[in-house]
Structure formats: C-alpha cells, structure tokens
Amino acid sequence: MEDLRERVEKCLGPKGLVVAMTECRGDLSVEVPKARLLDVMHLLKDTPDLEFDFLSDVFGVDNLAFYEKQKPKKKPEGEETEVKKEKGPPPPRFEVIYLLLSLKRTERLQVKVRVAEDDMEVDSVTSIWKAATWPEREAFDMFGLRFKGHPNLKRLLMWDEFPAYPLRKDYPLEGRGEERHLVYGE
C-alpha cells in the first residue's frame, strides 16, 4: 500500500484539485480550491482506497496578524516606487479546516480551504456528512463564515441578535459590552 500522501495526490492531483500539501508530524494536510470543495469531498469519501467516511470536525481560523503583515503597505511618499513584491498578493484572511477520518483504514486527513474577507461563502458539506451541521453553525457563529446550502444556518452558542463574530481576532476578548434582551412576540 502506498502511503496516504501518494494516494491523495493520485486521486486529486490529475484533476487540479490540490493547491498545496503539507505534512507536519505525520499529519497530512491538503489545501484545495474553495470553488471545488464539494468535488474534493465527494472524491475523498468515495474513492476506494481513501474512503474518508467520517467527519470529525469543521472549524474556522482567522489569520489576521499574518494577513496584515503580508498586505502591500501604502508608501508614504512616492520617492521609491519599487515596492518589494516577491510574495505576491496577501493570503485570504480566513481558513476553514475539515478533519476527516477513515474508519476503515484509521487514517486522518486535514482539508483546508482559504476564504477571503470579502467573500465569506463556502459550500456546506452537510449534504455529504450530516455531522457537519453543528460545527458549521459554530463556525458561522464565531467567524461569520456563510455555508451555502446549510439547512439551518443560525447562531449556535451566542444569542441570535448578537452583533459580532467573537472569535475574529479583531474582536476584544472581554467583548464590547453586548447585552441580551429577550424580545417577546406581540
């Protein structure tokens, strides 16, 4: 049996579905294009020698500090028009990470998509794994990620009228003094 990295590569690579692949302490992580997320997930679930049939978790990540650092800085004066640009455009600010597990092979895989700040829509994977409903609601609640096709995208932990997304890095830990008031029907 080839190792997991080669099998994933063989399954997704020819279709151009791999953006990057990293391995850290034995955990494989593959980044895929956001627009093709559902195709990737279907492939990972149904390909005979992968069979990731179990979704452990879905969560968001806010890379604010990293994102700000990579943003091209505005030059104060026009004396030096040459801006250092070896790194290309800044990476999208948010990530959504899916932790997959294959119960048959007891292998784990981390799938990552990057989400830009101005386009927070991601396809929901609830049509593939029902288990995604609550974690996706949590990611919506905490980061404001919008999962397209989710059957019931409401806040999970904070109350419905809560005005912010508290796990974003620009939200203060102690909050902005929000209070809950119960609204009764007329």
Added chain:
Amino acid sequence: MGEDIQAYNGGGWIATKLEWLINWGRKRSPWPLPYGTACCGIEMMCALASGYDMARFGAERPSFSPRQADVLIEAGTITLKMVPILKRIYEQMAAPKWVIAMGACACSGGVFRTYSTLQGIDRVIPVDVYIPGCPPRPEALLQALGMLIKKIEKSHPILHKRYSDFLVGY
C-alpha cells in the same frame, strides 16, 4: 416594678414575638431552588444527596419550581445568554427570597473574563451569601446555608420590610 411590667406590654412586645415566630418558621425550611449551570452544580448535588444531606438544615425539598422556593442556589457560570432567564427565575420566586452565589464564577465570573460570561451574578440580582472556591466543597455550601439561617434569624420581617417583601404586599 410597675415600670418594668409596662416595658413588656403593648404592641412592641407582640411585634417582636411575632417576628421571632415568623423567623423561626422561615429558618427551619429554606427550600432551595437548585440552579446548577456548570461544574459547581455537581458539588451542589453532592451536598443535597445523602452523604452531606442538606435536608438536616431544613433544605428538605429541592424545589424545581421557583414559585415554591425560598433560596436560589446559583451554582455555576452564568453566560450573558442566560442572564434574562436568571432574572426571570428570580422574579418568579415568591418573597421572601434569598440568593446564595456558589463558586468563583457566580461571585465574580471566575476564570472566564470573556465576552460571553457575566462577571458576577450580583450585577443582575441581589445576593445574600457568597461562597468562594472553584468549586467549593459541599461543606462550604452547608456553611453558607448556616450563615443564611443566621441572617434570617436576625431579620425583622414586620419592622423593617425588605424591598422584596413589598413586592407582594406582604
């Protein structure tokens, strides 16, 4: 002699004795409303169960209906989402009513100094006894109940009405 007897006559004597009687009744039956919202709730259950047996002190029947409870034992973290519900439960309790804030979370928010946690229930409802600890042991809850009973003993239900007593036109 005549003056001494006069001192024991009249309305003052009756009011005092009546207060003693009311307090005697109240302190012997502080029915708790167990409001366990987090880990402290487990410790409260332990105090209510047979090992520590809070019923020895008159907390005979944990009353899950706020209307029949006298003491609200608030054991655990209160999130901001929960605040309107806590207020409503407190307001539903019939006067006279007392509140025990059990644990660091209920007293001050504890370790959770965050956007979602109420920094002490005394910000929304009046508290009579605070129990520090994370979580406090059942003995601490029993001691708090003892302190509350002493407080009830010293109260003047007729002479100095508490604000909450006015609410029901006692």
